[in-house]
Amino acid sequence: MKLTISGLKEQESWEKAGIKLPGYDVEAAAKAAKENPRWVHFGIGNIFRIFLGGIADTLLEESEMDCGITCVESFDYDVVDKIYDPYDNLVLSVILNSDGTQEKRVLGSLSEALKAQSCDGAAWERLKEIFSSESLQMVSFTITEKGYALKKADGTFFGFIEKDIEEGPEKATSAMAIVTAMLFERYRKNKAPLALVSMDNCSQNGKLLSESVLTMAREWEKNGFVDEGFVSYVSDKAKISFPWTMIDKITPRPSEKIADALEASGVEDMQPVITSKRTYIAPFVNAEGPQYLVIEDDFPNGRPALEKAGVYMTDRDTVNKSERMKVTVCLNPIHTALGPYGCVLGYDLFSDEMKDADMLKLGNLVGYGEGMEVVPDPVILSPKKFLDELMQDRFPNPYLGDTCLRLCTDSSQGLGVRFGVTVKAYVEKYGDAKKLIGIPLAIAGWLRYLLGVDDKGGTYELAPDPMAKEMQERLADIVIGDPSSLTDQLKWILSNENVFFINLYEAGIGELIEDIFREEIKGPGAVRATVQKYLG
Secondary structure, three states: OOOOOOHHHOHHHHHHOOEEOOOOOHHHHHHHHHHOOOEEEEOOOHHHHHHHHHHHHHHHHOOOOOOOEEEEEOOOOHHHHHHHHHHOOOEEEEEEOOOOOEEEEEEOOEEEEEEOOOOOHHHHHHHHHHHHOOOOOEEEEOOOHHHHOOEOOOOOEOHHHHHHHHHOHHHOOOHHHHHHHHHHHHHHHOOOOEEEEEOOOOOOHHHHHHHHHHHHHHHHHHOOOOOHHHHHHHHOOOOEEOOOEEEEOOOOOOOHHHHHHHHHOOOOOOOOEEOOOOOEEOOEEEEOOOOEEEEEOOOOOOOOOHHHHOOEEEOHHHHHHHHHHHHHHHOHHHHHHHHHHHHHOOOOEHHHHOOOHHHHHHHHHHHHHHHOOOOOOOOOOOHHHHHHHHHHHHOOOOOOOOEHHHHOOOHHHOHHHHHHHHHHHHHHHHOOOOOOOHHHHHHHHHHHHOOOEOOOOOEOOOOOOOOHHHHHHHOOOOEOOEHHHOOOOOHHHHOOHHHHOOOOOOOOOHHHHHHHHHHHOOOOOHHHHHHHHHHO
């Protein structure tokens, strides 16, 4: 059994392996998408393939859509070469239920895979052709928080962004420059409307996306690459919309055990690969069953019937409250609080860490104790029930195989959203954030994790993070076993409003975080002892 278009013809073998196949014509859906594209997606990794690919698959099954998604990769081109092309863009979805059962199906909704490379003439022209198509209704994104970033922590442009600004649309390399270049092509050809839909875990993600696109457009106008009319075009909400969203589905790295099981059942070539950009990916995607997607219903050129695949279509205020509920209180803060501590305390699987009484207590404090006091209620979802499901079913799911290290990926890019928003809410409510204990513990734990030494004195490799190298350099002279080696090394980060959205010293918790960190570097066992002391 091969995961290819021709391989799907062995229907009896797939059925025997318990894998459901598409009930629609995959090749016809791909042909329709190439001729009249309607949905383009940037960032074609695991969560996109199983979640959004699954939504499109459902709509194709129910004849609510007649074409698939055009998949665009602007960062890790190995994904196209190693995972899309060899498997005819097919995906094997493996849902891991908390009772140990699995639901397996092949998704045929990903119709075309492109590398967004301005240096590749054919790919670049094809991308222009797609964006010039008046049939195109939406462009969605799962490029992670760092994909929207144009500036460093000090407020200056990244070097690669400066280069994109200086060289213009035809030589764009970063995601935001590429998208803006394609919008310029649409403007030049027909000025047709379009929705740009960020589905990343960023606070007010639509606003972040719009600001990045508009910044790039204005910088290009200054340099004479685009005219004022283009800036007006991307600024016109009736033409280009940036709906806000909330997305939620825990999608760990692909499991080698699942790959082995699939191959044992007869499916060939299922082993995961690690790309040159350190993307962990496989022909299959394993994930939990629960999923939530809430979208502001603002699509000036129409949209697929997303609500018929379980998507909540609503207004901006409801989306904002849903996103804040998840990203600032219920899910992401607990991941970011416990992931680093899990690494330091020697845990591999997050589900195992959830059995640790101290870590469970910290998670409950960050969520129920501190977050719930300032959580917004979106009404369409109950914050209490949402958190209950996480703490009682989703996080402890032993079959999910989610790792503590994965939860540390790009943590520096989300600290403001995951902790800073709640800190600001406490300052607004009480005048300062001195009531908080869990969040300061979490921030101190992240800083302690960055030292790369566990609570027994062993070492580990840090997860990918754009600030990891700089952080380690700034913390290099801190010595575990010598608390006096901590002087003022943390001040540059704890006072940085670009990182936390607020100066943590002015919020009243900067010194507390320093105190916790100082205690956690006393020596072996100090992390556990410190956590227990402050949770006591």
